[in-house]
Amino acid sequence: MKKSKAGMIAIVGRPNVGKSTLTNALVGEKIAIVSNKPQTTRNRICAVVDRGESQFVFLDTPGLHKARTRLGDYMVGVVRQSVADVDAALLLVEPIPHVGEPEKELMARLAAVKAPTVLVINKIDTVRKEDLLAVIAAYSQDHQFAAVMPISARQGDGVGDLLDLLEGYLPEGPHLFPEGMVTDQPERQVCGEILREKLLLCLDKEVPHGTAVELTKFSERDDEVIEADATIYCEKESHKGIIIGKKGAMLKKISTMAREDMEAFMGTKVFLQTWVKVKENWRDNLNLVHNFGYRDD
Template sequence: MKNKSAMITIAGRPNVGKSTLTNAIVGEKITIVSHKPQTTRNRICAIVNRKDCQLVFVDTPGFHKPRTKLGDYMVNVVKSSIADVDAVILMVEPIANVGIQEKELIAQIKAADVPCILVINKIDTVEKESLLSVIAAYQDEMDFEAVIPVSAKWHDGVAELLTECEKFAVEGPLFFPEDMVTDQPEKQVMAEIIREKLLWNLEREIPHGTAVEITKFSERDDGIIDLEATIYCEKPSHKGIIIGKNGQMLKKISTMAREDCEKFMGTKVYLQTWVKVKENWRDSQYLIGNFGYTNDN
């Protein structure tokens, strides 16, 4: 039996549920999620093997109007991820109005001449009858290969989406080995898990101004992982908030992160964290690249 494969980009505005869908598709957590916009900063490949077919889903940052060089990088990731793929999933909210971000994405998809599936997420939050007007609004903008309502949070519609995506698979070698579920190095996954806990526990702008660098990642003979991480923030006042009174906030963030790191690695993890200030790093091309946000991702 010959192998078939397809590369499919998931695109949409911030907080529409792209990363939640990516995790639901793979069946395990490989990309971080939070209630804050612009959680995802890099393109992340999620790999699904189904019989003779390999589907590679590209989770992208939310498409938005950038305000920093980091924001510029994130938007460029989205644009480049729409080109040279077998299909695009345009993920939208169940609202009967096509927003500016969606119209811009549709224009880019049309320009790339790539087939597109419309996925309407969060259907668990609305009456099913209201979806008809949502579908009509989007079909006025573009001819979609399929329209699939889903609830990424509850995995509703995910099986139907995977079946539809298989139609875009073409014969040829697999993109990745069959035992891989993501293209992200383990160090990068660990850094992202720590950043997720910052997003969950810190308010306002502070978590958006943070980056995480793994400075030590080593495995002992008994399989235990020793992990050391530095959290960078933009202001000394932010450093104090991240550490918290008597170090309680940093301890909480580190404990939550360690638990998720252990789930991902399947072994015991010893995690040490530090906090340092790098003012205005989001507008420094050098520091953006140094923290792993490069065009190679």
């Protein structure tokens, strides 16, 4: 009889390299929000993949960047804590034959914790296969990788092969999460993140990075409809006007897109109401950073 295996695997890399896209591809459904803007992920997201007798627990982390706010300090701290006690780690990079400072810092941390590290070269659909040799050579000079895996997280290429490889790093033992569970995030938190993703998608420049979402109500009615009241916080009065838009058009667009994704995730109808409030410089206010769910405990 095949013995059960389970292990924790950190996914690390610089901002915007595709960590959340890979997390969703591994799970097979959307649990991590995705945008083309850096620093989309703020918390560590736990994604659970059951495959036969094996259970993979992936930790999707914020991109390692130079922190400029209290929120930024928190995000960098999440990355550092996430690699401290894992069975393996994935360093996700773009197919560029140059090792940047964020990657060098991450490789130094991974070397210190001595977890086997797989170099995962993402976005291979954007380059020729022969160009990957130079990327592998550049990274192999700085770190002893257990393996190298080229993938396209967006297209799903190589994701199954990556799971095959990682199964060899899982220790024998009982599963860490119940069968069928895909994330440790509460449904309320996932839905709040979905709304924040739509802010990132629809808004330009500095506005979306200064937003936070708080679900003040999240309950199921007798007819199984989820009632959700959400407050969007921004840092400036001018940003509030941009989020609401002319005659409320932008807020309506954001809310409609969020509601549709929430319904897909929850598997039921969602009645969503949204409001916009100003909290000046909240990203530098430790109490507000904690209030909006960015805390270590």
